[in-house]
Amino acid sequence: LHARYVLQLLCETRKVLKEMPNITHLSTSYSKEITVCGDLHGNLDDLLLIFYKNGLPSEQNCYVFNGDFVDRGKNSMEILLILFAFLLIYPNDLHLNRGNHEDYMMNLR
Numbered sequence: 001l002h003a004r005y006v007l008q009l010l011c012e013t014r015k016v017l018k019e020m021p022n023i024t025h026l027s028t029s030y031s032k033e034i035t036v037c038g039d040l041h042g043n044l045d046d047l048l049l050i051f052y053k054n055g056l057p058s059e060q061n062c063y064v065f066n067g068d069f070v071d072r073g074k075n076s077m078e079i080l081l082i083l084f085a086f087l088l089i090y091p092n093d094l095h096l097n098r099g100n101h102e103d104y105m106m107n108l109r
Contacts, residue, residue, distance in 0.1 A: 006081065013084040016091055024095050026064065038066035042073025047082065057086045057094045064095045 028034050035054045040046050055061045069083060070076035086094045 001081065009081060009084055009088070012088055016088060020091075024097070026062075026095065028062070032060075032062065034062045034064055036064045036066065039068040040065070040073070040079055041068055041071040042076035042079060044073065044075035044078050047079055057090050059090065059093050062093045062095075064097065066097045069096075 026034065035050070037050055051057075054063075057063045063086075065083060069079050073079075083094070083096060087096060
């Protein structure tokens with residue numbers, strides 16, 4: 001992906017995230033499932049396996065990612081770009097909770 005498009009994706013995602021509340025309240029019913037994921041730690045294969053088994057995010061297929069998207073794995077940037085793209089497409093159906101590895105101070109250590 002060209003750097004220009006990466007920058008555009010990051011800028012648009014920043015706009016959306018700034019408008020979102022710090023705390024997200026979700027509810028579901030028996031007719032609508034939510035897939036809850038956590039601790040990808042930069043492992044793109046894990047994210048792709050989750051999407052393969054559960055389907056891609058959509059209005060009918062909601063996801064909550066509970067932080068730690070980046071860290072040990074070598075594909076942290078790819079994971080962020082995929083999650084941010086889906087967040088822009090489905091802002092009401094894909095939810096990103098920040099983990100400790102998405103904190104600036106944690107990454108200085």
